Amino acid sequence: MSKYLKVALISAACVTGGAAPSFAADLGLGRAALPAEIAAWDKDVSPDGTGLPVGSGSVEDGEMIFSETCASCHGEFAEGVDNWPKLAGGMDTLDHEDPTKTVGSYWPYLSTTFDYVRRSMPFGAAQTISDDDVYAMVAYILYSNDLVEEDFVLSQDNFLEVEMPNADGFIIDDRPQTEYSQFTSDTACYDNCKDSVEITMRAAVLDVTPEETSSPAPALAPAAVVETAPQEPAVEVAPLEPVDIVASFDADLAAKGEKVFKKCKACHQVGEDAKNKTGPILNGVIGAPIAHVDGFKYSKDFLAAKEQGRMWDEALLAEFLAKPKAVFKRTKMSFAGLKKDSEIASVIEYLKSVSQ
Amino acid sequence: MSDTSHDPKQGPVPSRRAFLRGAAATGAGLAAGGAAAQNAPDPLITQVQDWASGTGDGVDATPYGMPIEFESDVIRRNVEWLTADTISSINFTPIHALDGTITPQGCAFERHHSGAIELRKEDYRLMIHGLVDTPLVFTYADLERFPRVNKTFFLECAANTGMEWAGAQLNGAQFTHGMIHNMEYSGVSLRTLLDEAGLTSAGDFKDKWIYVEGADASSNGRSIPLEKALDDVMIAFKANGEALRKEHGYPVRLVVPGWEGNLWVKWLRRIEVTAQAIESREETSKYTDTLEDGTARKWTWVMDAKSVVTSPSPQAPITHGKGPLVVTGLAWSGRGAITGVDVTIDGGKTWQKARLAAAGQPMALTRFYLDIDWDGSEMFVQSRCHDDTGYVQPTKNQLRDVRGLNSVYHNNCIQTWWVKETGEAENVEVS
Known part of the structure; x- marks a missing residue:
């Protein structure tokens, strides 16, 4: 009986609402969080440095880590690849048309960069970077924004000394003062509100609305919707048999390739439980027809190559991995390419090992 | 934005093909309008149709039903050029084809920062810590034992209609206004959970915050004033009567009535009561509003009418x-x-x-x-x-x-x- 009384009390507290001091409801649900559990999840870092871990990292180290881990999307100089975020540049553009908002030009607090890199990056492999490496990566991002010198070392001790250019660039929501006072119902006009109405801009001129493979059917004509719109790709391709071109295999080289493959892992999965992510599954890619993975939305260039019956042999893959866009101009892969031939060879060897 | 190059008489119309197909199919209806006279008997009436003669599906044909195939165009759609990648991206609710106010979960828009994850109820943990009397960990089963509430709210992404700032751009209500859905949520008032952990340690509520974080790889986190948290914020595990969909944060998401969608953290795993806003990426570099002089508004949480x-x-x-x-x-x-x-x-x-x-x-x-x-x-x-x-x-x-x-x-x-x-x-x- 007492249990129900407690519940009734809590309900009463809820309906009173407001910011009245609350009291422990004490349903006795849940259990105490252990310090180790809180430490494992409580990674956020505040503008005043609360939450910063002990550690340090240099611009020099950061450059190497950035090149390995971040550059495939953010560019070697943090300038951004394709639609991926630019992290550097854009200084003094905030009052321009289409401002460039980067860590240097826009972000008000350095803590945000540290916090975000440590908890959420790299894309596809979050929370795998050591605290020292996070300091180094943040140091390099500062350097790429010309905010520190090349010999700079960032640590928990000098963290708050770094000045962010746009620290004072924010105001708290002022819509109540600037907008709500003028957008009021009593100003709404109902008759003779304007003399003429002219079109000043049309969406059809821009023509950026996605085309439908199956066009939307008119909503008000149910009788017309008798055909079932096919969703299959337009091109029908006979299944191609993988060619057995995996003749030789070097296990040591493949082991090296597995390490290089870390760069690829943000977008590509391999192995038994692999799923298509930003990039397709790469199981059995060597010797397979181009664009062979079901359910992945390939670029038009890949689909054209598929239609021509082209295959991923080692030579083509080596060429592609060196400079993807030189082989398929419109590939969706934003990765700029592997610089060393030895890396390319080892990754190809590794991919042979995940062939099925 | 007056521009002579935008001659109203020129330019392709994306919906034209679809429109013409529909118009052709309805045929006489378009030309005559209104109550058109029928000259010949309608075979749909005079002839016995298959469905009126044979049988339909039995009861177990679809243990969980999808919309009938004729509605296959009422789906979420993505605008590919908006984002670098579909894993950190958004799609749009087909509001042009829906009626009423409740959005079916299956076509309610999605926005992910690191993809929609699969998190089992058994593996779910919610931690409340920070300026509370007793830091607590709840399982999903614990949450189901708190007094429950049912409330209907819209969720609108702050970027809804954002592509239209510079001028008319996307041709369809789905694309211009489809980052919205409206569901009936079942769950627990956040106030109830915070009371369970006890807030006497928090002191004055007026200058305190909660920081909420999801379990996915993006660790999407936002700061919310404690007073809002205690006012009407909910922890939801059901929407429109059934479990949340994976893409909407199964098994548990935050519901922040009237405020921008980014605050409605999915796969909610952590609530920290803090003395300051964390100023995370999503509340500084994103979801801030740059004004003409280059300064930006922050903490613009409320979605205006x-x-x-x-x-x-x-x-x-x-x-x-x-x-x-x-x-x-x-x-x-x-x-x-x-x-x-x-x-x-x-x-x-x-x-x-x-x-x-x-x-x-x-x-x-x-x-x-x-x-x-x-x-x-x-x-x-x-x-x-x-x-x-x-x-x-x-x-x-x-x-x-x-x-x-x-x-x-x-x-x-x-x-x-x-x-x-x-x-x-x-x-x-x-x-």
């Missing part, structure tokens, strides 16, 4: 010709209840009051209708809503006058559809 005509619209053209026409749409306000919606068909020269399908509910979608006798001439259709704070939805130019052209989020302007004599509609801006 907004409405849109969902039909007729570019994806929902008029296919029946002149005569009776249902003009319908949605209205909502993050600051309270919708009290009225006005509709114009002449681009704002004259406005009439639309009929609300039901009285507006606070921070939930309201459906409106205007039943007209269309004379077949072109229309410039707009809607304008009012909420119970006395606020009226502004025009795009009114917003631009205050904010300039570099804003992205919180575009709650009046939308114009140019409905042509053929019944086709296009997204335009008018003087």
